[in-house]
Amino acid sequence: MLIRFLSLLREAGIPVSVTEYLALLESLKAGIAETSVDNFYVLARTILVKDERYYDRYDRVFAAHFSGIESMLELLGGAEIPDDWLKRLAELHLSPEEKAKIEALGGLEKVMEALKERLKEQEGRHQGGSKWVGTAGRSPFGAYGYNPEGVRIGQDSSRQRSAIKVWDRREFRNLDDSLELGTRNLQVALRRLRRFAREGAAEELDLDGTINATARNAGWLDLKLRPERHNTVKVLLFLDVGGSMDDYIKVTEELFSAARNEFRHLEHYYFHNFVYESVWKDNRRRYQQRIPLQEVLRTYSPDYRLIFVGDATMGPYEILRPGGSVEHWNDEAGSIWLGRLLSAFPRFAWLNPQPESRWEQVPSIGVARQLVEGRMYPLTPAGLERATRVLNAR
């Protein structure tokens, strides 16, 4: 009973255990959910899912399992792609060969069709594993700076509104942020960041110290206190998405989900290729909800560690010239904005997913490396080790 549902949940990456399965059966026996599917949906979610970021995956698995759909493909039928920006981006990024390939495919309209097809395939294969649709890095669409987060996938437009069930609304999609798999080695390196600094007020009775001091005092009580241990590390994370980074999003994501567990404060922002006057926090709403970099600069205190994750692979003019951004007109060059960030947060590092051996060949990496005063490290456990050492230096 329900075992298949359970194994589907586990396949989708939701950590469900036997304990929880038994609890669910127990609750069904107790008659809490009565006999409606809606009640069962809520009850099973309460018992099986322990984090809101899995709600979206749960919704998808539930929909697939309980409406008798064999695979997820049908769910993802109505992918909507904002035509105009796709076109614009495609024009900006395409190399001549790629343009020729598009012509061969039959123009942009055809490409978009193919893209939708590709989306279906990829989601089908990942089956809820990751929210990044086009992350395989083999996709011909990666090069277009196509950002899957901007695409609405779902059936909100393709079905009658009234028929939409709770689990089809997918309201928790944005909370799904983690990809725990394979983060083990990264986590080990990140742990170095946890500086158990013995800072702050005296709070804890130091028993050994007290006994020692009292004995020395010939039995007269001498209390010793010592400060509590705190994890004081605060981190600002800037993640490059879209464009040439799509190949590395998977690695970036692993780092990101590793980082989530490690810090007292962790704030993340997204940028595309390079930092300019604004960044964004929610990839899905990157065009509506931009946050001025000035605001970031004045919001956080200088004790935040600043970590960039980006391949820094672009035209050098994108860094050095006003108006160099491929997406919009920037009044001031990216290098100036980066400089402001670096002076506001003096402890910083840049993690680059490109193999270190290739850095020499890419001029823009050299430029970025100079700007961050050489503090650029490869996105490997060893590179992280070096980065955290720099971040911890006083």
Place this chain on the structure above:
Amino acid sequence: MQNARFSSTRRYVATDDLSMAVAAAVTLGRPLLIKGEPGTGKTQLAEEIAEFLARPLYEWHIKSTTKAQQGLYEYDAVSRLRDSQLGDPRVHDISHYIVKGRLWEAFTSDVQPVLLIDEIDKADIEFPNDLLRELDRMEFYVYETRELVRARHRPIIVITSNNEKELPDAFLRRCFFHYIRFPDAETMRRIVDVHFPNIKKDLLAEALEAFYRIRDVPGLKKKPSTSELLDWLKLLLAEDISPEALRATDGKATIPPLYGALLKNEQDVHLFEQLVFMHRRTTR
């Protein structure tokens, strides 16, 4: 023991999802972990459950320095040491220096109590792990007096978290979980009705619209939540503001009166003023 199913009370609006989650937790005797945006009534839930089921409520508020042991009991070694130095006869019975914690108090309650463990994520990362056995078996051992404390009635445990830290898997396994979503406009209207039954309809409509508009402003550090809305409405009623004063549809967007109740930090207020200013310029 069969309990009436928890539902909305005259002070608290519970969605069906939430009632279901509470029912499951109460029936199966598992702790219920509640998450959600600040100000969506997580802490209040425990109070409402206690009142609804007419049970005593024990609250344990967690701080960053709280240890799991403090919820069970504390051995006040310092005052024992002092008593011994002063020659107080109480010193010979160690039980005088065992101070009961909230969990112990809840365990010894005569009727099934409600226990609130508030903001569990504030504590050290190992804190939830240290409570596993206590929450599972509802018993713990006092080493100093060699005494086993066992719950007379399995308490209804409500745990809240603001997501500041990840909770360990082993802990999560033992809990049921519910995420309180930010209420939609319809639920919000019900919530306001519960708190201000006599509010004028048009004022409420305007206020809600202004409220959701402010929530939609991109980049706010702290979005106003339900509790802020309720505070704001209280002020609006006290000042007897007319609904017209809240209206911003004529292009001359204004800052809603008494917005200090909604926006809680100066950057947000500044950002908001800037946006309103820009909006005025473009519509002029």
